[in-house]
Amino acid sequence: MSSSDIFIGETIGTAVLILLGAGVVAAVVLKRSKAQNAGWLAITFGWGFAVMTAVYMTGTLSGAHLNPAVTVGIAIKDGDWGNVPVYFAGQLLGAMIGAALAWVAYYGQFRAHLTDPEIVAAKSEHAGLVDQKTEPDAGPVLGVFATGPEIRNVWQNLATEIIGTLVLVLAVLAFGLNDDGKGLGTLGGLIVALTVVSIGLSLGGPTGYAINPARDLGPRIVHALLPLPNKGGSDWGYAWIPVVGPLIGGALAAGIYNLAFV
Template identity: 85%
Template sequence: MSSSDIFIGEIIGTAVLILLGGGVVAAVVLKRSKAQNAGWLAITFGWGFAVLTAVYMTGSLSGAHLNPAVTLGIAIKDGEWGNVPVYFAGQLLGAMIGAALVWVAYYGQFHAHLTDREIVGDPADKAIEGPHDTKNTAGPVLGVFSTGPEIRNVWQNLATEILGTLVLVLAVLTQGLNDSGKGLGVVGGLMVAFVVVSVGLSLGGPTGYAINPARDLGPRIVHALLPLPNKGGSDWGYAWIPVVGPLIGGALAAGIYNIAFA
């Protein structure tokens, strides 16, 4: 794989991942969506199918890492770091593009949700920014773009992201890689999609299971930039946890693999 193939593949794959993953969240939480209130099962399976679609679409081009934690885990396993910055750059850019496309697809729903008097100013919405925040009036809108904890406890939130990502990356390293060992194969992509669903169902409750730094950071940047009325803050005080936690989890998974499986 050339660097250009990796960059283009990761942009396309991560954009599709966020378009479909963020799209299912928007479908469930925004007003005037036909899927409104479909629930957590719809979100977790939607993210799983998003992974499956993106992996099958771009696996032959870049290996479909689509996640800096996966890239880091594979690099530690193999000791090859040359293309890591290319993967990271493609993943972040792709995540931002995907988040912008979610906004395009649900433009009317965002507008209806953010300008409806029944929604704006709901005190319950402040849970997204924290009990002391007075600027957020957007309710679950930030959650379409990025994750946030139900209970703000730094060590617990960080540990949850570490554990979820450790399971994901260890599954990739032990079962998901293609014959070259550089990315996900066809069977591996299916398995990883089910692992994402499992992590979401079992460990997604506390933080919304980012388990992917690009998936959280890229869309959070887009949320901050988009001209959405009454959108509230982007919760930058929490933003480091879904970046650092998954990277630690990916590194730990690679360490466990090298000790126990290599």
């Protein structure tokens, strides 16, 4: 596959992944949404279906990595790093496009939520408590765009992201690759999507399971840039964890694969 196919495929695929993934979070958490309060099950299955849709849509173009951690894992497995920067560029751009499209789709709900008197009052109270505790004010809707921990413990948060991504990338490498070894196969796409659901249900509680650097960083940049009233900060102090953790997890998964499966 050519570099242009890779870039286009990863941009489109990651945009669809984030549009549907951020979309289900927005549907569940924002006021005036018909799916408000649908719960964690809706979010985890929504993300799983988002992965499945994006993989089947763009697998023939780029192999549908859609995740820098997957790209790193495959590069370590194969020893081929030639197109890694192209994959990364498409994934980050696609993640930003998908986040922006989710904002457009839920524009009215974002405004209704962030201008609601109860939300504004709660945010003001939270900001005061945060100031007293010297913790970052992450804003009420950052979770639509990016992840954040329930308990801020750097080593636990980092370990959670490493472990979750290790499971994901090992699954991709073990039973999800096409015959050419470059991306997810037909059945592999479905199985990996269900693996994402499993990770969300089992390991998503502590940090929100980024397990994908582009999925977290691209939308976090969009959150920082969008003109959302009362949105709060983008929690840049935490932002390195869902980038570094998944990359480490992807590398470890490749190492385990090469030791155990080859």
